[in-house]
Amino acid sequence: MTQHSRNAKDTILDAAEAVAIEGGAAHMTLDAVSHRAGVSKGGLLYHFPSKDHLVAAMIQRLIDTIEEARTRERAKLPPGPARELKAYLLAWLHEDPKLRKIAAGLLAAAAHNPSLMADAKKHFHSMYDQFLAGGLSPERASVVFMAAEGFRFFELMGMVELTPERRQIVVDELIGLIEG
Amino acid sequence: MTQHSRNAKDTILDAAEAVAIEGGAAHMTLDAVSHRAGVSKGGLLYHFPSKDHLVAAMIQRLIDTIEEARTRERAKLPPGPARELKAYLLAWLHEDPKLRKIAAGLLAAAAHNPSLMADAKKHFHSMYDQFLAGGLSPERASVVFMAAEGFRFFELMGMVELTPERRQIVVDELIGLIEG
DNA sequence: GTCTATATCAAGATAGAC
DNA sequence: GTCTATCTTGATATAGAC
Numbered sequence: 018m019t020q021h022s023r024n025a026k027d028t029i030l031d032a033a034e035a036v037a038i039e040g041g042a043a044h045m046t047l048d049a050v051s052h053r054a055g056v057s058k059g060g061l062l063y064h065f066p067s068k069d070h071l072v073a074a075m076i077q078r079l080i081d082t083i084e085e086a087r088t089r090e091r092a093k094l095p096p097g098p099a100r101e102l103k104a105y106l107l108a109w110l111h112e113d114p115k116l117r118k119i120a121a122g123l124l125a126a127a128a129h130n131p132s133l134m135a136d137a138k139k140h141f142h143s144m145y146d147q148f149l150a151g152g153l154s155p156e157r158a159s160v161v162f163m164a165a166e167g168f169r170f171f172e173l174m175g176m177v178e179l180t181p182e183r184r185q186i187v188v189d190e191l192i193g194l195i196e197g
Numbered sequence: 198m199t200q201h202s203r204n205a206k207d208t209i210l211d212a213a214e215a216v217a218i219e220g221g222a223a224h225m226t227l228d229a230v231s232h233r234a235g236v237s238k239g240g241l242l243y244h245f246p247s248k249d250h251l252v253a254a255m256i257q258r259l260i261d262t263i264e265e266a267r268t269r270e271r272a273k274l275p276p277g278p279a280r281e282l283k284a285y286l287l288a289w290l291h292e293d294p295k296l297r298k299i300a301a302g303l304l305a306a307a308a309h310n311p312s313l314m315a316d317a318k319k320h321f322h323s324m325y326d327q328f329l330a331g332g333l334s335p336e337r338a339s340v341v342f343m344a345a346e347g348f349r350f351f352e353l354m355g356m357v358e359l360t361p362e363r364r365q366i367v368v369d370e371l372i373g374l375i376e377g
Numbered sequence: 378g379t380c381t382a383t384a385t386c387a388a389g390a391t392a393g394a395c
Numbered sequence: 396g397t398c399t400a401t402c403t404t405g406a407t408a409t410a411g412a413c
Contacts, residue, residue, distance in 0.1 A: 041308055042222065048406075048407095056378095059379065059410095060378070060380070062408070127221060127304060129221060130221055131355075137356075138356055157370065159348075159370075160344045160370055160371060162347075163347035164341075164347060167344060170350055171321075174303070174307055174314070176321050176322075190337060190339075190340055191340060227389065228387085228389095237397065238389090238398095239391095239392095239396095239398055242390070243396060247390075
């Protein structure tokens with residue numbers, strides 16, 4: 018079913034994201050996820066012994082995917098001010114829709130058990146601290162970061178739809194705000 | 198219990214927001230909301246005959262509150278370019294935490310029944326169109342709008358915490374991006 | 378490692394008393 | 396207009412076969 022699933026766990030996580038986005042986080046039941054993933058509920062619960070475990074794994078994959086994308090983009094950039102923030106923007110530019118899909122984990126956690134967002138919060142603050150230390154004024158760095166996150170989140174909720182071209186234009190504008 | 202509740206419906210809506218924020222949207226059950234509001238489940242269901250009705254009312258109050266705040270701020274601004282966008286930023290500056298609390302309705306809708314977000318989407322797009330027509334470049338208007346929304350949403354999720362002073366600084370920065 | 382069957386519980390919603 | 400039942404459904408999780 019899902020294309021990029023190398024093992025049962027990834028297949029199930031892909032299914033969970035799809036279900037959360039399409040039907041709302043409250044409809045991300047074990048039944049719906051297991052059916053979508055093509056396994057039984059028992060099969061799902063073998064890999065994720067509870068729903069909390071499943072949602073926690075969604076959050077962890079979210080964090081890992083963002084970190085991989087940032088690392089990839091950072092390597093392409095010369096050292097300099099705001100390198101981290103630029104790498105983040107380019108990750109957003111290039112890795113969509115992967116980053117958008119996995120963000121469903123946040124919605125699922127916010128709905129199911131807010132305490133599962135703790136890891137995501139830690140990661141968020143660690144990135145934010147890096148951006149604030151990048152040499153820009155705190156308010157400029159914050160505004161650029163929040164604009165990118167705003168787009169990402171409102172896309173997830175279906176409020177905004179950006180074509181690749183418009184996403185490119187927005188990123189150009191944000192890079193401009195960093196440099197000028 | 199709730200201070201600013203002029204009738205039973207508002208009391209219930211206040212309770213629903215509080216429950217959604219504190220326990221996650223999935224824990225915003227009719228039991229939890231009615232208990233928090235100090236009424237029985239039957240009492241709640243007299244005012245909102247189903248959970249869909251309750252969530253829809255949360256969304257409607259969100260829209261109404263934003264519109265009232267925008268109208269109030271718009272009246273204080275001289276005519277000129279980007280007046281609408283400025284009024285929106287000032288509403289965000291002055292009406293928090295009221296606007297933040299009611300945004301819980303969006304989370305509740307996203308979790309419970311995404312189709313209930315339709316009205317919110319319409320309102321969002323109508324505002325967005327106004328901002329795009331304000332004379333700024335589309336990318337600049339978009340970035341300013343998304344930055345404010347990003348802050349609002351990540352505050353709602355507990356990812357960011359802004360003091361009134363920091364919120365003032367951010368709004369100053371955004372106004373600067375509009376004017377410069 | 379994946380399945381079926383089932384136990385347990387909580388949710389949304391209804392009915393009717395007051 | 397608000398209450399206390401109660402009905403019905405569907406969700407998480409367990410047990411044990413294959």
